[in-house]
Amino acid sequence: MAPYDANRHYLLCPLCKKTHAMLPKHLRRACMKKASDDEVMSVVKKAKEDAHEILQSGRMFSFDVIRGISDDPSTMRRLIKELERRHMVVTDIPSNFESSSVIPQTVQPPPTAADVQMTEPDEVESVSSGETFQCETQQGWQTENRQLMMQKGLYQKHSRDHKLLKEYATFLHKDKGLDNYRQDVDNVARYLHYMDPSGPSLRFVMQPRDKTKQYLRDLQEAKLKKRTQVNYLKSLRRFLYFHTYDADLKQEDPVLHAHCVDFLDFLKLQQTKCSKQVSKEITRKRHEILTTTAEITTPDTLAVLKLAKKDFLTVIGKVFPEESSLQMSEIMHVVYYLQAIIILKHAQRVGVAKSMTVEEWMARKPVKEHCVVGVKEHKTAAQEVAMFALTQEEEMWFDIYYTRIRPQILRSKGCKEDLDQEKFFLSSRGTPIYNPSNDLARLHTKYGIKPVSSQEARRLTETAMKTRVDVDKALVADYLTHSNATAEKHYRMKTPANILTARLILDSVQAGSSNDSEQETPCDEARASTSGSTQMDVHAAFDKLLQDHPISLDGEVPSKAARTAISEKHQRQLYERWLKAQMKLRVQHVLDQFSRRLPTEARVQAWITSKGWKSNIPRASMIVQDWKPTGSLEDAVRSDRVVKCIKSQKWTGLAFSEIEGKNRGVVTTRDFLPGEVVCDYHGKLVSHRKGEEIHRDIQLSESGYMFFFKNKGKALCIDAHEEHCECHPEKLTFGRLINHSRKHPNIKPRLYIFTSDGVEKEVILFIASQKIRVNEELLFDYGVNRKSYCGEGLDLDWL
Numbered sequence: 001m002a003p004y005d006a007n008r009h010y011l012l013c014p015l016c017k018k019t020h021a022m023l024p025k026h027l028r029r030a031c032m033k034k035a036s037d038d039e040v041m042s043v044v045k046k047a048k049e050d051a052h053e054i055l056q057s058g059r060m061f062s063f064d065v066i067r068g069i070s071d072d073p074s075t076m077r078r079l080i081k082e083l084e085r086r087h088m089v090v091t092d093i094p095s096n097f098e099s100s101s102v103i104p105q106t107v108q109p110p111p112t113a114a115d116v117q118m119t120e121p122d123e124v125e126s127v128s129s130g131e132t133f134q135c136e137t138q139q140g141w142q143t144e145n146r147q148l149m150m151q152k153g154l155y156q157k158h159s160r161d162h163k164l165l166k167e168y169a170t171f172l173h174k175d176k177g178l179d180n181y182r183q184d185v186d187n188v189a190r191y192l193h194y195m196d197p198s199g200p201s202l203r204f205v206m207q208p209r210d211k212t213k214q215y216l217r218d219l220q221e222a223k224l225k226k227r228t229q230v231n232y233l234k235s236l237r238r239f240l241y242f243h244t245y246d247a248d249l250k251q252e253d254p255v256l257h258a259h260c261v262d263f264l265d266f267l268k269l270q271q272t273k274c275s276k277q278v279s280k281e282i283t284r285k286r287h288e289i290l291t292t293t294a295e296i297t298t299p300d301t302l303a304v305l306k307l308a309k310k311d312f313l314t315v316i317g318k319v320f321p322e323e324s325s326l327q328m329s330e331i332m333h334v335v336y337y338l339q340a341i342i343i344l345k346h347a348q349r350v351g352v353a354k355s356m357t358v359e360e361w362m363a364r365k366p367v368k369e370h371c372v373v374g375v376k377e378h379k380t381a382a383q384e385v386a387m388f389a390l391t392q393e394e395e396m397w398f399d400i401y402y403t404r405i406r407p408q409i410l411r412s413k414g415c416k417e418d419l420d421q422e423k424f425f426l427s428s429r430g431t432p433i434y435n436p437s438n439d440l441a442r443l444h445t446k447y448g449i450k451p452v453s454s455q456e457a458r459r460l461t462e463t464a465m466k467t468r469v470d471v472d473k474a475l476v477a478d479y480l481t482h483s484n485a486t487a488e489k490h491y492r493m494k495t496p497a498n499i500l501t502a503r504l505i506l507d508s509v510q511a512g513s514s515n516d517s518e519q520e521t522p523c524d525e526a527r528a529s530t531s532g533s534t535q536m537d538v539h540a541a542f543d544k545l546l547q548d549h550p551i552s553l554d555g556e557v558p559s560k561a562a563r564t565a566i567s568e569k570h571q572r573q574l575y576e577r578w579l580k581a582q583m584k585l586r587v588q589h590v591l592d593q594f595s596r597r598l599p600t601e602a603r604v605q606a607w608i609t610s611k612g613w614k615s616n617i618p619r620a621s622m623i624v625q626d627w628k629p630t631g632s633l634e635d636a637v638r639s640d641r642v643v644k645c646i647k648s649q650k651w652t653g654l655a656f657s658e659i660e661g662k663n664r665g666v667v668t669t670r671d672f673l674p675g676e677v678v679c680d681y682h683g684k685l686v687s688h689r690k691g692e693e694i695h696r697d698i699q700l701s702e703s704g705y706m707f708f709f710k711n712k713g714k715a716l717c718i719d720a721h722e723e724h725c726e727c728h729p730e731k732l733t734f735g736r737l738i739n740h741s742r743k744h745p746n747i748k749p750r751l752y753i754f755t756s757d758g759v760e761k762e763v764i765l766f767i768a769s770q771k772i773r774v775n776e777e778l779l780f781d782y783g784v785n786r787k788s789y790c791g792e793g794l795d796l797d798w799l
């Protein structure tokens, strides 16, 4: 058979849509087997005419034709590029079309702004608190680095919905509690795509290491900073660690598991190499700032605290008496001021104010007339611990905010089910504060002074330390922990005692480098705190009054003589406060009578009249207006939140606490309304008999964690004697650590039948039996006495 002529015309078969060197033969043998010769030849003729036309004019496209298809410059550019690649010609392209487009020369779709945020801005954030870096670099990064990454194929990524990435995302988000986990996952998704574009797999550990090294070189060539490269490596290590050790890989694929373990070592080595470069970058950046920022001094950094203090104390003073409510602008002044204390006086990163949680506040440690607060900062791929020591006065301010002001934000925003509420500082919307740098700037603007950033405050503190001895420098560096490198170097020194010493050194530095005007004169101090201390005096006087005249539903307001005996100056305020407190009690009492459904005003009025109160009488209209369903148990447990919390054991609004004489206990971190589900008693459900057996066998110290109950005659027990349950092995659950009180319980256990995956389960829920204030210990009546509990003769003082 003669070889095909390489230059002969290929003709298109209109039936199978393929080109053929010998179209007539193809038609007779395949697509037109049953057709006559004439029919075949007419199709061939038409195919030849089409081919001729294409050769003559079919390769030409005018730019207008392209524009008729799409006027989006990006689409047009890609279309033109593709046509040209296929040897077509596009004519009449306007001369400014090339230069006016900012679309990179690639067929990949451009990433969204959200994608762009994912890597570099965080890299900047983790170098220091440097708010200014972010703004400056982000713009540049969006163009040059992105284009470079795209050109090198570093920007494409696998979908986060793939099992490997999804599991990892869930681990970061749910188990590690990282909010910005997506960035971490995307870093990995990009690497996996680079290693194998066909799909994500762990097989990259078996590929030659050179490819990963090349990947790192490509990142470098795309001008990503070392810090970002380290973040990529950290993400990758964490991802691999998760799949190597947290899953069943060892059983399922021991060979792959062994490769993963080796690869982890390899990654660690790469990370160490990269980290060394990071400190050089940081030094360079800091040097740049030092040489470019306009001169400011330590007094400048603290000036805003001094100027805003008077207003701050006035607001703080207003939270007494108990019922007074603040305006949101006043509340925010307190939030800004306290953040400013952390950032300017304690020279902490903005992230510390942002990340601080209620739990961390509760866990503060008293150290010699100070308290030390530790804050874990969740960063992209690491967790840093910041510590700072507050004076007693500062502690009092923070506590007033926590116990009196923060609950008001939550109340006003109806945020009782907001999972984010556990952050210490809240915005006016009741959500965690978003950007402490902005809050700081607002405070400066309010007092008309030049803004000082956290970065400047920290830099000045360091500069002021230059002349100090090395030990002091190290302690203060530790207090500031301005970078990972410093943190790693000094972590071993981070003890509450050292933190306090550093604080005292800082006090002397801040006082020493300030001129006299920085020091408050006694007169200033007195002026600034007048309103605060006056209110505190009233508070103390009121407490005294209550000792002899406790607020009661039916009691009479204490006489003027009794009030004057305590404080002539405040007697009128005492009168008003007492009446207000009694009114609150009465309103609650009336509301409790009508907790199930909204009553009519007439019914409420009738009931109030029946009480025979002579004065200080709640108005029925007010009661009807204030009425809220406390919610039956059925309603409460039908809520998604409760069902989710039963399964996840992530109850919010609660914290563990050391309680004198009781070991551990559970306290609230927000207010709870009567009828609210607080948490459940979590453990293993067993029969009563089994429960008794376990009770017999375990040590006496573990015996208090068995909850016996009945469901329709069926005797059961929740066994929680083990500190960690099988289903949540890493968690301490709340229910089992709630202590007993017969006289002052604030929650009640209630049985609820809960259906999960079609199976009915008995759950014991704790329901608030009264309003529970923030920071109160949860207590329920165990329903036992000394005899019934564990027998006579035992040391059970608490029962």
Ligand SMILES: C[S@@+](CC[C@H](N)C(=O)[O-])C[C@H]1O[C@@H](n2cnc3c(N)ncnc32)[C@H](O)[C@@H]1O
Pocket (backbone or CB within 6 Å): 661, 662, 663, 664, 665, 703, 704, 705, 736, 737, 738, 739, 740, 741, 798
């Ligand atoms: C369910 S546990 C409560 C958590 C417990 N306090 C802990 O630290 O693990 C029950 C045990 O707590 C202690 N407890 C409970 N209520 C108490 C109280 N009012 N005073 C002192 N100890 C109490 C008793 O030792 C009891 O056996």
